[in-house]
Amino acid sequence: xxxxxxxxxxxxxxxxxxxxxxxxxxxxxxxxxxxxxxxxxxxxxxxxxxxxxxxxxxxxxxxxxxxxxxxxxxxxxxxxxxxxxxxxxxxxxxxxxxxxxxxxxxxxxxxxx
Amino acid sequence: xxxxxxxxxxxxxxxxxxxxxxxxxxxxxxxxxxxxxxxxxxxxxxxxxxxxxxxxxxxxxxxxxxxxxxxxxxxxxxxxxxxxxxxxxxxxxxxxxxxxxxxxxxxxxxxxxxxxxxxxxxxxxxxxxxxxxxxxxxxxxxxxxxxxxxxxxxxxxxxxxxxxxxxxxxxxxxxxxxxxxxxxxxxxxxxxxxxxxxxxxxxxxxxxxxxxxxxxxx
Numbered sequence: 622x623x624x625x626x627x628x629x630x631x632x633x634x635x636x637x638x639x640x641x642x643x644x645x646x647x648x649x650x651x652x653x654x655x656x657x658x659x660x661x662x663x664x665x666x667x668x669x670x671x672x673x674x675x676x677x678x679x680x681x682x683x684x685x686x687x688x689x690x691x692x693x694x695x696x697x698x699x700x701x702x703x704x705x706x707x708x709x710x711x712x713x714x715x716x717x718x719x720x721x722x723x724x725x726x727x728x729x730x731x732x733x734x
Numbered sequence: 735x736x737x738x739x740x741x742x743x744x745x746x747x748x749x750x751x752x753x754x755x756x757x758x759x760x761x762x763x764x765x766x767x768x769x770x771x772x773x774x775x776x777x778x779x780x781x782x783x784x785x786x787x788x789x790x791x792x793x794x795x796x797x798x799x800x801x802x803x804x805x806x807x808x809x810x811x812x813x814x815x816x817x818x819x820x821x822x823x824x825x826x827x828x829x830x831x832x833x834x835x836x837x838x839x840x841x842x843x844x845x846x847x848x849x850x851x852x853x854x855x856x857x858x859x860x861x862x863x864x865x866x867x868x869x870x871x872x873x874x875x876x877x878x879x880x881x882x883x884x885x886x887x888x889x890x891x892x893x894x895x896x897x898x899x900x901x902x903x904x905x906x907x908x909x910x911x912x913x914x915x916x917x918x919x920x921x922x923x924x925x926x927x928x929x930x931x932x933x934x935x936x937x938x939x940x941x942x943x944x945x946x947x948x949x950x951x952x
Contacts, residue, residue, distance in 0.1 A: 653754075670778055671783040674751075695754075697750060699754060700747045
């Protein structure tokens with residue numbers, strides 16, 4: 622698990638990609654999305670919950686995710702988001718771009734000394 | 735649909751998030767109060783998130799405009815008599831300044847128009863007012879003399895203090911060799927001198943055949 626100092630804020634523009642990636646496993650509410658990103662990054666990435674919901678709203682506006690109210694596993698009422706077909710297509714595209722960029726930056730930085 | 739989403743719905747989602755988060759903290763061993771506080775702390779600025787959502791749903795220019803108008807109406811209604819007085823003062827001030835501007839503008843326009851279009855209003859010769867022999871200094875034949883030799887000014891108006899003498903063409907008709915010789919005349923003192931002078935409305939006294947003027951009796 623990462624310590625407090627190891628944690629980093631998300632890069633600008635990466636939150637949308639991570640949300641889309643998290644939702645590929647099934648419908649999830651906002652709190653679950655935030656938790657999933659933190660757990661999958663082994664607590665390195667910090668999701669600011671205040672910016673998560675505007676991002677979800679933005680993705681819903683673009684038609685990449687859809688939302689509806691439902692009940693969580695502990696019987697709490699929550700708004701669940703799921704990936705749409707357009708969202709899956711967008712995820713594939715953005716994932717490809719991100720991998721290319723990460724590889725390119727890795728090459729520029731060189732091997733870890 | 736997302737664009738029809740109400741603020742209340744968004745706020746409920748935030749509240750649900752906080753409850754779910756608090757549940758996780760409670761499961762981790764925190765007391766209910768500590769779990770709630772930790773959930774709120776982790777979420778950050780809730781109001782900011784709600785404001786972002788609010789702003790994403792509206793045209794903020796019109797929203798701000800409506801709020802400003804409503805605020806102004808409330809302030810004005812708070813002290814209606816003072817507001818009425820202020821509005822009347824403003825109306826009076828604006829009306830007064832508009833009237834003064836209109837008067838000055840009209841005066842400038844009239845002077846400009848007369849200078850450009852009226853051939854009987856170019857040069858002015860004035861005797862000294864208040865001088866006991868003021869009228870004797872410049873007689874009508876003098877004006878005729880000046881008029882016949884005037885080469886610089888096309889028209890001359892002279893004022894004695896009692897009468898207005900106009901020398902020159904009150905109306906210049908024709909052109910070239912057939913152009914009429916400018917007429918000279920003595921007009922009565924114009925009653926509306928203070929408001930301006932319009933030679934077209936002046937009464938002309940024709941010259942006698944002998945050459946002397948038909949002067950008005952005093």
